[in-house]
Amino acid sequence: MFDQRADGPMEQFEILPIVDLHFGSIDISLTNSALWMIIGTAAITIFFFAATRRAAMIPGRIQSMAEVFYEFTFDLVRDTIGPDGRKFFPYVFTLFIFILIMNLFGLLPSWPGLAHELHTFTPTSHVIVTLALAMLTITIVIVYGFMKNGLKFLKLFWPSGLPLWLMPLLCLIEVISFLSRPLSLAIRLFANMFAGHVILKLFAGFVVSLIGTGSAVMLFGIAPFLGAIAVTALEFLVAALQAYVFAVLTCIYLSDAAHAADH
Amino acid sequence: MEAEAAKLIGAGLAAIPLAGAGVGLGLIFGNFLSGAFRNPSAAAQNQPTMLLAFALTEFTGLLGFAIAMIILYTF
Amino acid sequence: MRRLAALVFKAENQALTPEFLCLTLRCGAYMVRRDLTGAPAFCVRSFSGRLMGDAIDRDGAGKEDPPPLDEFSRRLDAMRGQPEEESPKGSGAAWGRAMRVSSELLAGLFVGALLGLGLDRWLGTAPWFLLAGIGLGFAAGLRNLSRSLKE
Known part of the structure; x- marks a missing residue:
């Protein structure tokens, strides 16, 4: 009755090559993950071009939507990093919009009957993508911290006002705590997107297999169907919230780097 | 018993902590809410404590999840 | 009855105009912002041209x-x-914070255990660095946690 292609909850995370490309021994095929990143980036670019093309004193519809995003991020950066955080605004804004659009586009329904390679895909549900973003943030933090504070940046690992015999231990703990930052950033985003999509797929799978029975058992399919609707609504919230949390933590870490010598 | 079956059973057992974490989270938020409704003015300053308890409880569940994943994918 | 239906239809039509959608979206964004950051709901400053x-x-x-x-x-x-000069402060509020704190502990423990495992492999001292790493990692996780709660 229903076409049950890719019917397990895990098939949606499979990375499949669409165009095979090999550069020497390196595989640079265009995969579905890359395709959805390109689609997301293109959508962001078109949106902001359309918003800023005719910038007016009294904003139109698209422009005021863009302004909402812009001012939200701008206030975030200014409140967290302080006045000298302006130079990080482009980075934080890009990161926020990119993650937000990746998360939200992953919730689009796939076109029915399309090949598995072209199904909707969430790049942020792969730990390698989120870890790369988190590593980028931490690299910027370290480089900027050393550029701004010199060796005083290392005071971040040297808590003050404690007995001397505790210092080496605490220093070690601080180093581990610093190293755990990118991991915690990456795992949080990845785990939320991954778990959300698995739950969505499970509920949807229940509906399909209950309807597939074709008897009165079909009526029980209503419960998982309502569940799937509720989870979809929750997923929209989680998608926006995770992008926000990623941006906030990026700002906090940058703020640590900017003010490392002060405390 | 086959090793594959034992692995799956072990992963399932390692997911039991999630039930405990669920009960614990319910207790934490329920008690916080009942306290906050009795004395709303004191609710804001107790929020960090609640979040600490939330994190420690959630940690149990996440640890169970991590152990289940380790059993499934590393052995 | 027909008048009522016409009225409902009209109201729906009005509700679905792009202006209304845009306004709703903007109000929603402001409400989210107020809830997340604790800022007053409608800052006049924001859209002053x-x-x-x-x-x-x-x-x-x-x-x-x-x-x-x-x-x-x-x-x-x-x-x-x-x-x-606004002093730098964390602006994550309840929801964002609750989502943040739960994975901090796990990440600390994970990194500590990973470092210990790596040192063990390197130096060949079977479980000792792993155990120390787990202890230190848990401490680092608690440090992460207390720091993110303080903001």
Whole structure:
């Protein structure tokens, strides 16, 4: 009755090559993950071009939507990093919009009957993508911290006002705590997107297999169907919230780097 | 018993902590809410404590999840 | 009855105009912002006629000479009694924070255990660095946690 292609909850995370490309021994095929990143980036670019093309004193519809995003991020950066955080605004804004659009586009329904390679895909549900973003943030933090504070940046690992015999231990703990930052950033985003999509797929799978029975058992399919609707609504919230949390933590870490010598 | 079956059973057992974490989270938020409704003015300053308890409880569940994943994918 | 239906139809039509959608979206974004950051719901300052392209250029590139609008908003802030140099503070509120804290502990433990495992493999001292790493990692996780709760 229903076409049950890719019917397990895990098939949606499979990375499949669409165009095979090999550069020497390196595989640079265009995969579905890359395709959805390109689609997301293109959508962001078109949106902001359309918003800023005719910038007016009294904003139109698209422009005021863009302004909402812009001012939200701008206030975030200014409140967290302080006045000298302006130079990080482009980075934080890009990161926020990119993650937000990746998360939200992953919730689009796939076109029915399309090949598995072209199904909707969430790049942020792969730990390698989120870890790369988190590593980028931490690299910027370290480089900027050393550029701004010199060796005083290392005071971040040297808590003050404690007995001397505790210092080496605490220093070690601080180093581990610093190293755990990118991991915690990456795992949080990845785990939320991954778990959300698995739950969505499970509920949807229940509906399909209950309807597939074709008897009165079909009526029980209503419960998982309502569940799937509720989870979809929750997923929209989680998608926006995770992008926000990623941006906030990026700002906090940058703020640590900017003010490392002060405390 | 086959090793594959034992692995799956072990992963399932390692997911039991999630039930405990669920009960614990319910207790934490329920008690916080009942306290906050009795004395709303004191609710804001107790929020960090609640979040600490939330994190420690959630940690149990996440640890169970991590152990289940380790059993499934590393052995 | 038909009049009622016509009225409902009209109301629906009105509700679905793009202006209304846009307004709803904006109100929603403001409400989210208020809930997340604790800022007052409708800041008048936000939309006091900032040019979009101008704003991007100004704030993004970080030019040397501030345009007059900047000066104006600073004076406005001063008149309203807000401090000009806002002290850096964390602005994550309840929801964002709750989502943040739960994975901090796990990440600390994970990194500690991973470091211990790596040192063990390298030096060949079977379980000792792993055990120490787990202990230190848990401590680091608690440190992460207390730091993110303090903000």
